Amino acid sequence: xxxxxxxxxxxxxxxxxxxxxxxxxxxxxxxxxxxxxxxxxxxxxxxxxxxxxxxxxxxxxxxxxxxxxxxxxxxxxxxxxxxxxxxxxxxxxxxxxxxxxxxxxxxxxxxxxxxxxxxxxxxxxxxxxxxxxxxxxxxxxxxxxxxxxxxxxxxxxxxxxxxxxxxxxxxxxxxxxxxxxxxxxxxxxxxxxxxxxxxxxxxxxxxxxxxx
Amino acid sequence: xxxxxxxxxxxxxxxxxxxxxxxxxxxxxxxxxxxxxxxxxxxxxxxxxxxxxxxxxxxxxxxxxxxxxxxxxxxxxxxxxxxxxxxxxxxxxxxxxxxxxxxxxxxxxxxxxxxxxxxxxxxxxxxxxxxxxxxxxxxxxxxxxxxxxxxxxxxxxxxxxxxxxxxxxxxxxxxxxxxxxxxxxxxxxxxxxx
Amino acid sequence: xxxxxxxxxxxxxxxxxxxxxxxxxxxxxxxxxxxxxxxxxxxxxxxxxxxxxxxxxxxxxxxxxxxxxxxxxxxxxxxxxxxxxxxxxxxxxxxxxxxxxxxxxxxxxxxxxxxxxxxxxxxxxxxxxxxxxxxx
Numbered sequence: 331x332x333x334x335x336x337x338x339x340x341x342x343x344x345x346x347x348x349x350x351x352x353x354x355x356x357x358x359x360x361x362x363x364x365x366x367x368x369x370x371x372x373x374x375x376x377x378x379x380x381x382x383x384x385x386x387x388x389x390x391x392x393x394x395x396x397x398x399x400x401x402x403x404x405x406x407x408x409x410x411x412x413x414x415x416x417x418x419x420x421x422x423x424x425x426x427x428x429x430x431x432x433x434x435x436x437x438x439x440x441x442x443x444x445x446x447x448x449x450x451x452x453x454x455x456x457x458x459x460x461x462x463x464x465x466x467x468x469x470x471x472x473x474x475x476x477x478x479x480x481x482x483x484x485x486x487x488x489x490x491x492x493x494x495x496x497x498x499x500x501x502x503x504x505x506x507x508x509x510x511x512x513x514x515x516x517x518x519x520x521x522x523x524x525x526x527x528x529x530x531x532x533x534x535x536x537x538x539x540x541x542x
Numbered sequence: 543x544x545x546x547x548x549x550x551x552x553x554x555x556x557x558x559x560x561x562x563x564x565x566x567x568x569x570x571x572x573x574x575x576x577x578x579x580x581x582x583x584x585x586x587x588x589x590x591x592x593x594x595x596x597x598x599x600x601x602x603x604x605x606x607x608x609x610x611x612x613x614x615x616x617x618x619x620x621x622x623x624x625x626x627x628x629x630x631x632x633x634x635x636x637x638x639x640x641x642x643x644x645x646x647x648x649x650x651x652x653x654x655x656x657x658x659x660x661x662x663x664x665x666x667x668x669x670x671x672x673x674x675x676x677x678x679x680x681x682x683x684x685x686x687x688x689x690x691x692x693x694x695x696x697x698x699x700x701x702x703x704x705x706x707x708x709x710x711x712x713x714x715x716x717x718x719x720x721x722x723x724x725x726x727x728x729x730x731x732x733x734x735x736x
Numbered sequence: 737x738x739x740x741x742x743x744x745x746x747x748x749x750x751x752x753x754x755x756x757x758x759x760x761x762x763x764x765x766x767x768x769x770x771x772x773x774x775x776x777x778x779x780x781x782x783x784x785x786x787x788x789x790x791x792x793x794x795x796x797x798x799x800x801x802x803x804x805x806x807x808x809x810x811x812x813x814x815x816x817x818x819x820x821x822x823x824x825x826x827x828x829x830x831x832x833x834x835x836x837x838x839x840x841x842x843x844x845x846x847x848x849x850x851x852x853x854x855x856x857x858x859x860x861x862x863x864x865x866x867x868x869x870x871x872x
């Protein structure tokens with residue numbers, strides 16, 4: 331019997347998170363985003379979009395193809411509202427023009443490609459550097475503790491329940507204190523099995539910019 | 543003696559770090575909760591995650607307040623996996639604009655003349671204006687101006703709703719009352735209590 | 737904290753007290769909304785430049801300066817948009833009357849390079865116009 335989609339997605343998430351070092355993965359994401367923004371052609375950006383979508387799926391993130399299509403259509407439609415360029419078609423009161431259409435497509439593709447890159451390359455395991463990172467870690471810890479009470483939140487008596495949760499969690503909440511689980515972040519961590527693939531992807535992406 | 547101008551925030555032992563981190567955690571939680579609530583229109587968000595920031599206007603010193611705003615934005619972006627995207631950029635601009643406007647307004651007027659309702663509306667409208675401006679540059683082009691009135695209207699509506707909710711919450715919250723039981727800096731140095 | 741204590745003193749719930757700055761901010765936001773709505777949705781659509789050559793049509797906003805190359809029967813005409821005016825800046829025709837003609841800016845005005853088969857016209861709503869519709 332096939333496992334339900336949510337379980338398969340969770341398994342993909344675990345495999346993905348286990349395969350890469352979070353910091354290196356995030357840095358690869360930054361590099362890919364930069365490559366995307368410097369990519370001049372629409373075809374190139376669309377190729378990056380496809381690859382990023384595949385990566386985001388493989389990472390086990392929750393995705394909604396419907397939302398992606400709706401958002402992209404919305405961006406294109408918004409850009410078509412101001413007609414610029416050669417007239418291609420007239421749909422009712424809307425005139426579809428070439429330059430506006432291409433601009434809209436480029437913005438839509440870039441928008442979603444960035445989203446997919448982000449989704450694939452970021453995760454809660456990411457530890458940000460410095461005091462800000464420690465602050466963020468504290469916030470995440472508090473978030474985890476508050477989340478444990480999530481089931482008790484109902485629409486009825488909403489405010490009071492939130493208040494009760496706040497009281498019970500805040501008392502035990504320490505900031506900067508329990509570092510037992512974080513460990514020293516300065517030393518480079520050991521190589522994970524997916525990390526070499528990251529390097530290959532990064533190099534390929536950088537090289538693609540040179541091919542024109 | 544409280545004038546409407548000088549306004550005393552509670553004196554927090556660690557400069558507000560613990561409270562700020564906790565408020566950030568609350569923001570993450572509230573945004574998760576908000577997804578559970580029914581949404582009539584996809585773009586219409588109550589913005590519950592802004593409630594902690596709104597409370598922080600009167601609770602945290604400026605440094606921790608801005609840190610809270612930043613952690614809220616960055617944290618949400620990392621958790622939803624959108625840190626490198628335009629969405630995060632818009633969020634950042636909107637939240638910063640809102641945070642600065644709210645703090646600035648509070649510096650001008652105390653709680654007797656300006657409640658969370660006014661703060662929230664001002665914050666929501668300035669946040670949305672900042673986002674429309676960026677959307678015009680990065681995503682929508684000139685046609686973004688067609689969305690400007692709608693965004694301002696949405697900001698007004700959601701600001702009123704969230705502001706009223708926060709006002710009600712603040713007046714009833716036992717948790718908040720506990721935090722405020724800390725004597726304010728002015729009162730502490732004057733040797734009085736409460 | 738005055739805000740909390742006062743509400744608490746009234747017994748918790750408290751009435752809805754309208755503070756003056758709250759009302760001012762809400763009023764200003766509503767006014768902003770109305771102004772934006774009127775200026776964005778209320779006005780007539782801005783004028784556009786329509787270029788026709790052969791079977792193709794190009795549309796451009798007069799509000800943005802631009803230089804457009806239009807392929808025609810005998811070559812490429814250059815149409816320029818500057819400061820809300822459109823003009824045929826260059827053309828491969830012999831007598832170049834099109835280049836010498838005045839720039840066009842109001843709806844209904846037009847210019848053309850007949851040898852090259854390039855026509856430019858302004859479409860839109862002119863407040864002074866009697867006719868409020870334009871045929872596309």
